[in-house]
Amino acid sequence: DAGITQSPRHKVTETGTPVTLRCHQTENHRYMYWYRQDPGHGLRLIHYSYGVKDTDKGEVSDGYSVSRSKTEDFLLTLESATSSQTSVYFCAISEGTDTQYFGPGTRLTVL
Amino acid sequence: QKEVEQNSGPLSVPEGAIASLNCTYSDRGSQSFFWYRQYSGKSPELIMFIYSNGDKEDGRFTAQLNKASQYVSLLIRDSQPSDSATYLCAVISSGYGGSQGNLIFGKGTKLSVKP
Numbered sequence: 001d002a003g004i005t006q007s008p009r010h011k012v013t014e015t016g017t018p019v020t021l022r023c024h025q026t027e028n029h030r031y032m033y034w035y036r037q038d039p040g041h042g043l044r045l046i047h048y049s050y051g052v053k054d055t056d057k058g059e060v061s062d063g064y065s066v067s068r069s070k071t072e073d074f075l076l077t078l079e080s081a082t083s084s085q086t087s088v089y090f091c092a093i094s095e096g097t098d099t100q101y102f103g104p105g106t107r108l109t110v111l
Numbered sequence: 112q113k114e115v116e117q118n119s120g121p122l123s124v125p126e127g128a129i130a131s132l133n134c135t136y137s138d139r140g141s142q143s144f145f146w147y148r149q150y151s152g153k154s155p156e157l158i159m160f161i162y163s164n165g166d167k168e169d170g171r172f173t174a175q176l177n178k179a180s181q182y183v184s185l186l187i188r189d190s191q192p193s194d195s196a197t198y199l200c201a202v203i204s205s206g207y208g209g210s211q212g213n214l215i216f217g218k219g220t221k222l223s224v225k226p
Contacts, residue, residue: 033214042218043155043199058213090154097212098143098203102154 003027004103006091012109019078021106023091025071031094032074033058034066036087037105043090049074081110113138113204117217125225130187132198132220137181140205144176146185147199149219155199159185190224197221 003026013019023032034046035058045058047066055066063085065077078085091103114137124130132146143162147155161167161174161183173186183202187194197219204213 040218043216045213048213099145099157099160100214101157102147105154 004091004093004101006089006103006106008106009104010107012111013081014111015082016080019081019108019110021076021089021091021108023074023076023103025074025093027093027095027101028071029093029095030071031097031100032068033092033094033100034064034074034076035090035092036060036085037090038087046076046089081108083110086110113202113215115200115202115215115217117198117200117220119218120221121223122220123223123225124190126190126192128190128224130190130194130222130224132185132187132200132222134183134185134200134217135181136183136200136202136215138202138205138215139181141202142205143203144174144183145201145203145214146172146174146183147201147216149197149199151196158198187222190222192224192226195222195224 005024007022033048035043037043044060046064049055049068067075086109089106092100094100116135145160146158148158149155159174161176164176167174171188175184199219200217201214204215
């Protein structure tokens with residue numbers, strides 16, 4: 001997985017609770033991404049980062065926020081989780097705006 | 112809205128046959144194209160990328176690109192049961208502002224290789 005870890009790997013939470021997912025890389029790549037993958041929708045970009053403290057929205061950013069205080073860490077926060085945010089979340093990294101490598105994923109269930 | 116279309120399958124081929132996976136894209140300005148393989152319950156794994164019109168071969172895999180027709184394909188020769196997975200086509204968006212340079216994924220084609 002190209003030196004990418006995600007934590008936790010599985011999480012079950014309740015509606016309305018805050019949740020933070022962590023992506024950690026050891027490749028020193030500039031770009032980091034958060035995707036969600038749902039049946040019938042494929043992979044969709046939530047947010048991405050092009051450097052420390054530099055982030056931007058993707059296709060499905062509503063209800064999510066991100067932070068990147070260090071090159072190696074990219075955090076995804078669900079401020080108040082909803083059942084529609086039940087999904088598999090993947091982090092990805094790239095050196096340039098090109099080939100992306102994916103982490104192992106986090107399976108999140110919101111009850 | 113930039114789109115990448117794939118036949119969802121399942122595509123079933125016998126072991127040893129050639130599997131042909133197809134993808135069309137709507138963004139005429141796209142320049143970079145990728146194929147990822149995803150086993151059930153696992154993360155997407157890069158198989159190939161292609162930037163120029165024509166064919167690019169890597170082992171049993173051949174990627175084909177036709178920018179005029181906005182068409183990308185992946186051929187898998189001598190298919191093996193271990194090739195059974197979902198194959199995702201992805202295209203770098205040439206869009207303006209925040210979407211430029213982002214990967215747009217198709218929904219994937221499920222391939223099943225029968226022994």
